[in-house]
Each structure stands twice: as structure tokens, then as C-alpha cells.
Amino acid sequence: MLQRIIRNTLWRSLADVIARLGSALFWVLLARYLGAGIFGALSFALALMGFFELVSSLGLGSVLTRDAAQDPGAASRYFGHMLMIGMASAVAGAFLMVATAWAVRPDPATLRIVMVLALLLPLTSVAYWSRSMLAAAEKMQYISFGTLTENGLLIVLGLGLLLTGHGLQAVTAALVVSKLASTLLLFHLARRRAARPVWCLERGMAGYILRQVPLFLAIAVFNGLFWSVTVIMVTWLQGEVAAGYFSAAFKLISYVLLFAVAFSQALFPVAARLAQQDRALYFVLLRRALYYLVMLFIGVALLLSLLARPIILLLYGPGMAGAIPVLQSLAWMAVPYGIIPVLAYTLVSHHHQRRDLWANLAGAATVVAGNLVLIPVWSAAGGALAMVAGACVFAAVEFGSVCSLLYPLTPERGAWALGASAALLALTLVLLRHASLALSAGAGCGVYAAALWLSRAISRQDLLHLWRSAWPQHEERLI
Numbered sequence: 001m002l003q004r005i006i007r008n009t010l011w012r013s014l015a016d017v018i019a020r021l022g023s024a025l026f027w028v029l030l031a032r033y034l035g036a037g038i039f040g041a042l043s044f045a046l047a048l049m050g051f052f053e054l055v056s057s058l059g060l061g062s063v064l065t066r067d068a069a070q071d072p073g074a075a076s077r078y079f080g081h082m083l084m085i086g087m088a089s090a091v092a093g094a095f096l097m098v099a100t101a102w103a104v105r106p107d108p109a110t111l112r113i114v115m116v117l118a119l120l121l122p123l124t125s126v127a128y129w130s131r132s133m134l135a136a137a138e139k140m141q142y143i144s145f146g147t148l149t150e151n152g153l154l155i156v157l158g159l160g161l162l163l164t165g166h167g168l169q170a171v172t173a174a175l176v177v178s179k180l181a182s183t184l185l186l187f188h189l190a191r192r193r194a195a196r197p198v199w200c201l202e203r204g205m206a207g208y209i210l211r212q213v214p215l216f217l218a219i220a221v222f223n224g225l226f227w228s229v230t231v232i233m234v235t236w237l238q239g240e241v242a243a244g245y246f247s248a249a250f251k252l253i254s255y256v257l258l259f260a261v262a263f264s265q266a267l268f269p270v271a272a273r274l275a276q277q278d279r280a281l282y283f284v285l286l287r288r289a290l291y292y293l294v295m296l297f298i299g300v301a302l303l304l305s306l307l308a309r310p311i312i313l314l315l316y317g318p319g320m321a322g323a324i325p326v327l328q329s330l331a332w333m334a335v336p337y338g339i340i341p342v343l344a345y346t347l348v349s350h351h352h353q354r355r356d357l358w359a360n361l362a363g364a365a366t367v368v369a370g371n372l373v374l375i376p377v378w379s380a381a382g383g384a385l386a387m388v389a390g391a392c393v394f395a396a397v398e399f400g401s402v403c404s405l406l407y408p409l410t411p412e413r414g415a416w417a418l419g420a421s422a423a424l425l426a427l428t429l430v431l432l433r434h435a436s437l438a439l440s441a442g443a444g445c446g447v448y449a450a451a452l453w454l455s456r457a458i459s460r461q462d463l464l465h466l467w468r469s470a471w472p473q474h475e476e477r478l479i
Helices: 002-056 061-070 072-104 108-118 121-136 140-163 168-193 203-238 240-256 258-277 279-306 308-316 318-349 353-405 415-431 437-454 460-470
Strands: none
Touching (some): 002 108, 002 140, 002 203, 002 308, 061 072, 061 121, 061 203, 072 121, 072 203, 108 168, 121 140, 121 168, 203 240, 240 258, 240 353, 279 308, 279 437, 308 318, 308 437
């Protein structure tokens, strides 16, 4: 069981990391060539698109993954219903996306980008449902194929147009082509490898799905606000240049959080089954997952925060120095958010999605309130602080809900060793703050890993599980 989860996570994470590294190169060069203002304009449009993609899904992706995993015989019917309902909703979402952009009143060029991306919503919704269906079937490698295709085309077309002197409109065209190609591939793979959609609305199933909409739509709205509202509010209150600084740092954090998302998506269909079959086994998996996610993201947060200056200057150049204080603060979002997806999917798989709604509401409300107070004072850095505060509140509500309703989670015995190892990492980075970025980061990672190993904060048995998952010789039940 654990081997399969880790293998799915490795598949998804490795492909995402490869794809995102190329994507990161694209965004870095975009910021260098076009400047913070145009980078902020594109980031605003993409943030708005991301929000309305999520909202127009009505939050039902989790329902499709959960229910299709629990009842594979009904997967084709679920897939067909979600596609028809989701595409109709995406048409309405496209109109709302344009209306929202017009209300914020960005630059005319920014508004034109929003209008182009809004036309894509009905088609990209197909990619969303296809990913959910592949996740239910535990076919994570095919989701990775879609990610690689989208980012590969974006890199080839986008960089080609950018380096030959074309501007923002050409980059937007590259985005359109890459998203369309990814949608077609993901739908083909979901149809062939997971379930063929049944294109027929049934009153019973349609009624069941629509009854889920109010709760899951609310979750989607608040989750979308949590992720997208800061870029929108920075643009509204401080303009596209400040939004560019925020987005430059936020891109780096989003790459870091790929592993948490990949792991939680690999765990979700398993959790949906174990919620009915073997809750004791899931409790063991959950405790182990949370412990290692916290271990990973504490190290990441320290590295990004204490090395923010050389990282930003190396990647984006002196023209994006305004992103340094943003990254210094935003890096700490990785620790609380690193455990949120696992906790959220745990609640949903056990049919406690109402608590997940309250967690999303609390996190989104904290971000919005923090933005209103902090952005006028500290500009993009204020938005970063609001995101960190929102992530802390979000994680606290999710964690408290899981503890009170499902599993009594307590600190692992290796928690003291983890804290001491993190302190050694921080000390190493401070002492080497004047050294090169490669030396500082390399030495810090080495000290952190050695301290974790020598203090036995890392279980040798868990490393053996990871090795067997990456290079499986045979299938066995490890727990």
C-alpha cells in the first residue's frame, strides 16, 4: 500500500519537477525580458483564470475522484456527468472572469489577455475533469504526461517567440496552444486508461451531483480566493509592477509545493477506500506523511527565506530586487501549506467536507483581511505576510478538525530532533551568508540531512520503503 502511494507520488513529482523547471526558466526569462510590469499583467490574468477554473468546476473534482475510487463500476457515468455539468458551468465562468477583470480596471493590454484566456475556460475544464478521473484510477503517470506536454510546448513556443523579439501577445498565444494540447491529451488518456464517459444525463445521478454543489462550490470559491486574491489585490491597490514582484516570489513557492500536492493526490483515492475498509492502516499512513512533509518544508522554508537575496538576484536579476522581501516572508507559507492538502483530502475522503469548507473560509478570510491592511503599508511584501497568516489559519483549522473528528494526531517522537536539525540548518546558512549561493545551499542541505540521520529523526525503515517504491522488485504489503 505505502509503496504504491510513494510510487505514484514519485511519478507525479518527478514529471512535475522536470516540467516546472523548464517552466521556471520560461517565467524567469519572461520577467527579465519584459519587466515587472508586463510580468505582473500576465500573472494577474493567469491568477484570474486559475480562480475561475476552480470555481467553474463547482468544486466537484474531489467528488469525482472520491466516488469513482469507491465505486469503479460507476466511473464512466460519473465522468460523463461531470464533463457535461462542468463545461456548462465553465461557459458562465468565462463571462464572470471578464466582468471581474473589467471591474478591477487594469491596463487595456491586461484586459485583452484576460479575454483571450476566458475563451479557454470551457476547454480547460475538460482537462480538470480528466485529471480527476485519472487520479481516481491511480494513473498518476498519465497526469504527468499532460503536465509535461503543456509545459514543454509553453517553453518551446514561448521562449522561441520571446527570444525572437515578439511581445506579450505572442506569449499569450503560446499559453493558448499549450493548454489546448494538454487538454486533448489528458482527455484521450482518461478515456482510454481510466473510463469512457457516458454522455447521458440520468436524473438520479445528476440530482446527487447537483446536491453536492453548494458545499463543494463554496469550498472551491474560498480555496480559489486563498490562492488568487493576493495577486488581484496587489494589482488593484499597487499596480502591475508590485504584482510582478509578488508573482516572481510566488512562482518559486508554487514549485516547492508541488510535492505536497502530488503526494496528497496520490493518497486521496487510497484514503477514500481505506476510510471504509481499514482506518487503522490509514492512521499510520497519515501520521507518517505529516511528519515527513513538515520535515521537508521546514528545510525548504529556511533555505528560501535566508537565501532569498542571492536566489532572486541570480534568477531574475537586479531589476526584480523588489521580490526579495516578498520571498523572505512568503517562504514560510511552505510549512503550514505543506500539510494542508493531505489534511483536506483526509476530511473529504471521510465525508467531513463541511469542516474543509470552514478551513478554506478561515484561510481565505484571513488572506483578504490581511491584504487590505498590509498591502497599502508594505506593498507586495504585505501580500506575502497575508498569505503566510492565511496558510497558518487554514492549516490550524484543518489539523484541529482531523484531530477532533477522525484521528488523535500527536507529535512524533522525533520532533525534538527535527527542531534541533532545523536550528543547525539556520545557523549554517547565517554563518555562510556571504558565501556563494551554491556553497550556502549545499552546506545547509548537507548539515540538515546529516543531523536528521544522526539524530534518527529519519526512520531507516521508511528509507527502505522509499527505495523499494522507486525501484520495485515485487509488490508487497509493507504496513
